[in-house]
């Protein structure tokens with residue numbers, strides 16, 4: 001996740017990060033903190049595969065019925081105790097739709113009572129007044145609602161449910177009016193990129209606290225629509241629009257955060273765009289990007305799937321540390337049997353091809369290894385969704401040849 005508005009307010013972000021560092025770490029600034037704080041990951045926990053919608057890009061291929069072997073509430077409560085004992089700072093409850101898990105509020109409430117910060121990632125359509133009360137009692141402060149179009153025409157088609165837009169907006173408004181920090185989440189593809197300006201208007205009109213724009217990841221049903229991913233040119237145009245809207249928000253002193261996700265090449269791209277007109281700001285941004293440290297799958301991010309399998313992130317489920325039914329999370333995390341998962345902790349030296357030779361590899365870390373593995377069959381191959389040119393990443397044919405002969409870890 002790349003917080004574009006925080007990058008544009010680089011001076012303030014650096015100051016805040018320093019003061020939070022001396023006062024103890026804030027989860028909101030975790031990504032801009034020095035590396036020791038990153039040893040305990042944020043956990044994205046897909047509690048269930050059950051969902052009342054059927055989105056075309058759903059990375060968990062969720063469907064109406066939950067899987068029969070999902071963790072029970074009793075099992076999940078014991079996992080929460082393990083996570084708390086290990087020092088996990090944040091759990092993001094996701095799905096499917098986590099509101100369909102019968103134990104959500106009990107599980108989340110236990111996590112909050114154990115000192116873990118809890119967030120909800122939902123399609124928003126199931127939120128009513130009763131849900132809002134239960135969310136507050138459980139200890140949620142942040143609710144992220146997915147919307148994939150600026151209006152019902154695009155959104156409802158992509159989310160497979162007539163009325164989804166209207167219902168999600170009701171959920172957003174209820175949460176916002178009840179005082180939650182509310183995020184609006186949008187997954188980019190050729191299917192909806194034309195709605196991006198309208199999405200910004202929607203987010204501003206609805207006064208959400210955060211607009212999160214994710215690139216497509218080829219996982220679950222998202223793999224089926226990989227041909228609908230944006231081309232490099234289309235991605236650059238979308239990023240230019242995001243940057244322009246973020247600059248305008250910062251200039252107008254709006255509080256809404258604008259965040260991108262699922263493509264760490266965004267950091268170098270924004271740095272280069274700013275460097276052309278404001279070298280001093282670009283230098284600060286570069287420092288923040290170095291501090292952030294690039295993609296965090298398997299380092300600052302972990303995932304638990306509905307069956308209790310632990311993965312390096314929610315999109316990369318073909319790599320597994322083990323199952324929380326068999327061993328505590330901390331033990332699995334600290335001792336991954338898979339050499340690729342171990343390699344993630346020192347991935348810079350393993351990256352091959354463009355990523356291995358790229359001058360931004362320390363600030364990007366090769367972006368999404370899951371995408372490289374799906375497309376190239378090699379987790380250390382270049383991320384196929386990188387949209388920077390060879391000139392921009394500073395590669396020469398000699399450097400590229402050298403980077404293509406890295407040792408293989410499989």
Ligand code: SF4
Pocket residue numbers: 264265268354355356358359360361364365366367382383386387388393
């Ligand atoms: S080439 Fe790889 S490391 Fe460099 S910006 Fe692109 S994805 Fe990131």
